[in-house]
Amino acid sequence: MNSTAVTGHEAATHESEPGFYGTSWQKLMMWWFIIGDAILFGSFLAAYGFSRISAVNWPDRTQMFSLNFITVMTFTLITSSATMATAVAASRRGDRKAAFNFTMATAVGGLAFLGMQAYEWYHLIHNGARMDTNPWGAPAFGAYFFAITGFHGSHVASGVLILLITAWNAKRGKSGPEGVELTGLYWHFVDLVWVFVFGCFYLI
Amino acid sequence: MAIAQAVETGKAGHQAHGRDHGHPAGFIRKYIFSTDHKVIGVQYLLMAMLMSVVGLGLSLWFRVQLAWPGKAAMTPEQYVAIVTMHGTIMIFFVVSLALSSGLGNFSIPLQVGARDMAYPFLNMLSFWIIVPASAIMILSFFVEGGAAAGGWTAYPPLSALSGFGKVPRGSPGSGMGQTLWLLAMALFIVSFTMGGLNYVATILNLRARGMSLMRMPLTVWTYFVAALLGLLSFPALTAAAIMLLLDRHLGTSFFLPSGLVVSGQQAANVGGTPLLFQHLFWFLGHPEVYVLVLPAIGIAFDVIAAFSRRPPHGYKTSVWALLIIAFLGMIVWGHHMFTSGMNPFLGKYFSIATLLITAPFAVLGVNLLASLWRARIRFTTSMLFALGLISAVGTGGIGGLFLATATADLHFHDTYFVVGHFHLMIGVVTMTGTFAGIYYWFPKMFGRHMNETLGKLHFWGTFIGAFALFVIQHFQGFGGMTRRYFEYSADYVQPALALNPAVTWFAFLAVGAQIPFFFNFFWSMFKGKKAEANPWEATTLEWTTATPVPHGNWERLPVVSGKPYGYAEGANGDAHRMQNAEA
Amino acid sequence: MSDTHAAHVEASYRSYWIAWAILLVLTLVMISISTKAFLIGGILLKSVIIGAWFMHLKHERAILIWSVVAGILFAGFLFLVIHFDAGTSLL
Numbered sequence: 001m002n003s004t005a006v007t008g009h010e011a012a013t014h015e016s017e018p019g020f021y022g023t024s025w026q027k028l029m030m031w032w033f034i035i036g037d038a039i040l041f042g043s044f045l046a047a048y049g050f051s052r053i054s055a056v057n058w059p060d061r062t063q064m065f066s067l068n069f070i071t072v073m074t075f076t077l078i079t080s081s082a083t084m085a086t087a088v089a090a091s092r093r094g095d096r097k098a099a100f101n102f103t104m105a106t107a108v109g110g111l112a113f114l115g116m117q118a119y120e121w122y123h124l125i126h127n128g129a130r131m132d133t134n135p136w137g138a139p140a141f142g143a144y145f146f147a148i149t150g151f152h153g154s155h156v157a158s159g160v161l162i163l164l165i166t167a168w169n170a171k172r173g174k175s176g177p178e179g180v181e182l183t184g185l186y187w188h189f190v191d192l193v194w195v196f197v198f199g200c201f202y203l204i
Numbered sequence: 205m206a207i208a209q210a211v212e213t214g215k216a217g218h219q220a221h222g223r224d225h226g227h228p229a230g231f232i233r234k235y236i237f238s239t240d241h242k243v244i245g246v247q248y249l250l251m252a253m254l255m256s257v258v259g260l261g262l263s264l265w266f267r268v269q270l271a272w273p274g275k276a277a278m279t280p281e282q283y284v285a286i287v288t289m290h291g292t293i294m295i296f297f298v299v300s301l302a303l304s305s306g307l308g309n310f311s312i313p314l315q316v317g318a319r320d321m322a323y324p325f326l327n328m329l330s331f332w333i334i335v336p337a338s339a340i341m342i343l344s345f346f347v348e349g350g351a352a353a354g355g356w357t358a359y360p361p362l363s364a365l366s367g368f369g370k371v372p373r374g375s376p377g378s379g380m381g382q383t384l385w386l387l388a389m390a391l392f393i394v395s396f397t398m399g400g401l402n403y404v405a406t407i408l409n410l411r412a413r414g415m416s417l418m419r420m421p422l423t424v425w426t427y428f429v430a431a432l433l434g435l436l437s438f439p440a441l442t443a444a445a446i447m448l449l450l451d452r453h454l455g456t457s458f459f460l461p462s463g464l465v466v467s468g469q470q471a472a473n474v475g476g477t478p479l480l481f482q483h484l485f486w487f488l489g490h491p492e493v494y495v496l497v498l499p500a501i502g503i504a505f506d507v508i509a510a511f512s513r514r515p516p517h518g519y520k521t522s523v524w525a526l527l528i529i530a531f532l533g534m535i536v537w538g539h540h541m542f543t544s545g546m547n548p549f550l551g552k553y554f555s556i557a558t559l560l561i562t563a564p565f566a567v568l569g570v571n572l573l574a575s576l577w578r579a580r581i582r583f584t585t586s587m588l589f590a591l592g593l594i595s596a597v598g599t600g601g602i603g604g605l606f607l608a609t610a611t612a613d614l615h616f617h618d619t620y621f622v623v624g625h626f627h628l629m630i631g632v633v634t635m636t637g638t639f640a641g642i643y644y645w646f647p648k649m650f651g652r653h654m655n656e657t658l659g660k661l662h663f664w665g666t667f668i669g670a671f672a673l674f675v676i677q678h679f680q681g682f683g684g685m686t687r688r689y690f691e692y693s694a695d696y697v698q699p700a701l702a703l704n705p706a707v708t709w710f711a712f713l714a715v716g717a718q719i720p721f722f723f724n725f726f727w728s729m730f731k732g733k734k735a736e737a738n739p740w741e742a743t744t745l746e747w748t749t750a751t752p753v754p755h756g757n758w759e760r761l762p763v764v765s766g767k768p769y770g771y772a773e774g775a776n777g778d779a780h781r782m783q784n785a786e787a
Numbered sequence: 788m789s790d791t792h793a794a795h796v797e798a799s800y801r802s803y804w805i806a807w808a809i810l811l812v813l814t815l816v817m818i819s820i821s822t823k824a825f826l827i828g829g830i831l832l833k834s835v836i837i838g839a840w841f842m843h844l845k846h847e848r849a850i851l852i853w854s855v856v857a858g859i860l861f862a863g864f865l866f867l868v869i870h871f872d873a874g875t876s877l878l
């Protein structure tokens with residue numbers, strides 16, 4: 001008996017109605033994952049906003065953070081997004097070497113970001129901030145800060161892992177343009193979340 | 205069922221994610237770690253049946269306590285834990301698994317004309333994550349302090365007061381039991397999200413040629429809308445659950461207010477509020493009830509069409525009603541919080557928005573009813589359940605009107621009126637829909653019919669028992685009987701309490717009626733009357749393939765040429781036209 | 788998509804780095820102002836740039852764009868609603 005699994009992908013290209021979004025199902029899935037994840041971060045940030053409005057003595061951000069340092073962190077992440085976009089374009093053009101290099105560059109950017117975030121955490125913890133206390137004012141600040149930046153950081157970390165796998169696959173030709181593009185979508189999303197985290201914690 | 209068949213594949217599909225290529229599947233790959241949506245659907249059904257034994261058993265246990273206080277061996281703390289676990293297991297591990305995951309997996313690819321789910325491997329993973337989730341949920345009974353006792357809604361402070369570190373202990377069940385509850389729920393959410401992604405991708409991208417959106421069977425439409433609602437709303441619960449875990453284990457105060465005193469001990473928390481949790485929880489909670497109820501209604505549309513031999517009334521209005529329900533469903537969650545201390549301005553908004561939702565809901569109900577107009581109905585078991593569903597939708601919806609009125613809800617909130625209302629909805633509507641679907645698709649699943657006599661016994665027992673039980677509960681709520689109480693002492697509630705033994709007897713009837721179903725299910729699987737490919741003369745795509753359904757579902761994928769419900773299209777009014785019939 | 792857009796790919800290289808430059812400048816502007824409305828505007832502008840260019844939403848169908856927007860609006864609505872309750876029930 002010659003049993004062969006037929007894949008959805010194959011069915012999609014030959015025997016089905018054109019996709020409603022005009023994308024492959026893989027990309028559609030990634031997008032809906034991103035929408036869900038966006039609402040997850042949205043819920044966190046909504047709760048943060050709620051507690052911040054409620055709190056009596058929300059700490060003054062200029063006392064706690066070195067804004068220059070955070071700006072460098074932000075630059076790093078934005079730059080890694082640009083290299084990622086370049087990697088996607090290269091892979092589309094069939095330039096495997098460039099795709100590999102730029103994906104690796106993105107991963108390095110992600111690692112640099114994580115390193116700086118670790119330093120930032122160390123700095124705050126060293127000065128007495130914890131999940132349940134905060135020397136500069138409302139304890140809720142510590143809770144939200146560590147929870148949300150930690151959750152974002154875990155996204156960066158998993159993103160770096162995915163980037164490394166993608167780079168490796170792209171090099172061996174196992175991951176085509178679509179694979180790199182999906183990784184890219186996730187990475188840009190992580191960058192986008194940082195725009196909000198950066199804005200909500202460090203600027204506003 | 206899963207007879208592997210040679211299917212021409214072409215050469216694409218190689219970059220696709222880990223799939224079984226070209227090996228004849230052994231027993232384990234075919235029935236245990238299968239990526240075939242039909243097998244996975246049945247696996248979910250079996251899992252749900254297993255969990256229902258636990259969930260229903262718990263309900264009988266506390267019904268005995270309510271009817272004859274002291275006769276059921278339990279403490280008040282255990283009572284609350286049993287109620288909590290009953291609710292959680294029934295909602296997430298019985299109804300969700302049987303209806304959303306089980307029947308959804310089985311029917312969606314078959315009804316849209318696809319070979320499988322978009323991402324079969326992910327589908328398999330979804331199921332295998334549910335297994336440890338269920339196990340953890342059950343095992344939580346046996347840890348120190350027993351199972352979670354914060355209600356299926358897990359409201360803090362009770363659910364947050366873990367007794368770990370400097371966090372005071374709220375109740376026995378607030379300890380390890382609640383942590384395991386959260387862990388099991390986290391796994392459930394992961395699985396359900398992956399399942400939802402698969403549904404959306406399959407429905408939007410893998411429909412057979414000619415299957416435009418407005419040609420999809422209503423079952424598929426409801427699964428689609430339900431999947432979108434799940435994807436949009438579950439993240440809020442995820443966030444709430446993570447914050448709750450941090451409150452429990454790391455001493456944060458997201459949901460715990462300042463000045464909290466627990467058993468004479470002053471808690472160290474500052475500045476949180478349980479209100480925040482309620483908002484996040486119900487942002488999920490309300491859409492979740494639609495996630496459960498809509499597919500049941502969709503299945504009823506299909507079943508009623510097949511057995512009344514007419515297309516359902518108002519296909520287009522039903523689709524639009526669904527989309528409007530989905531939208532409104534996302535923005536009415538606060539009607540669960542009228543008495544929570546929420547801003548009264550919000551109460552007004554949520555009251556009005558909720559009342560609005562009854563309009564599209566009524567459209568669905570009326571369309572279901574109107575589908576029966578002048579029909580020559582075939583009273584199969586499946587059809588009986590679908591008819592029962594209509595009645596439950598109406599009755600439960602009327603209860604909803606009362607509750608949506610904020611001023612009335614001040615009285616009804618947290619009474620048995622609410623319990624009756626939501627059991628009619630997420631209990632009776634969903635289960636009648638599920639049973640209608642099971643009796644309807646059983647011949648496709650296993651190539652055999654279920655026994656009709658046992659089926660009718662099952663229906664009448666379930667329907668009479670459940671309907672009586674939950675309608676009476678409405679009146680107990682009127683009478684002031686509050687929910688989640690171990691014992692009552694106030695005088696005014698005595699008349700309501702007098703109804704408790706009757707309610708418990710009806711509960712025994714409803715649960716007892718599941719025994720013939722269980723027997724019927726497994727007996728018919730092997731010994732039932734052999735079924736042909738299209739025993740109901742139904743017209744949607746799943747009936748165009750052979751029974752048992754081959755691996756890959758069709759040798760050649762069908763090409764759709766018309767509407768899903770080609771009933772009564774012919775001179776004598778009884779002819780039917782398959783959805784892929786040549787034009 | 789990819790085959791017909793060879794020239795487009797060349798152009799997109801440049802557009803990515805233009806987007807990158809705009810994002811950097813925006814960030815620099817934002818750290819030096821403190822008006823809330825401008826900051827929120829800056830955050831939204833930055834996310835639109837990331838979404839439209841880096842995530843290619845510019846080239847996707849309207850329905851995909853609206854799905855994303857709808858998701859974000861629901862989350863925004865959550866905040867809109869609960870902010871009315873902020874501070875009402877705290878000690």
Ligand code: HEM
Binds near residue numbers: 539604607618625
């Ligand atoms: C006609 C439309 C409906 C309206 C207007 C409505 C209204 C309400 C309201 C206002 C409450 C809150 C009562 C309270 O806690 O005091 C409520 C509770 C509930 N409703 Fe509905 N409802 C409707 C339909 C549904 C449907 C279709 C379902 C399920 C599929 C459902 C499931 C529930 C559940 C589970 C609860 C209680 C949850 C709990 O407190 O544990 N309702 N309903």
Ligand SMILES: [Cu+2]
Binds near residue numbers: 489490493539540
């Ligand atoms: Cu609700």
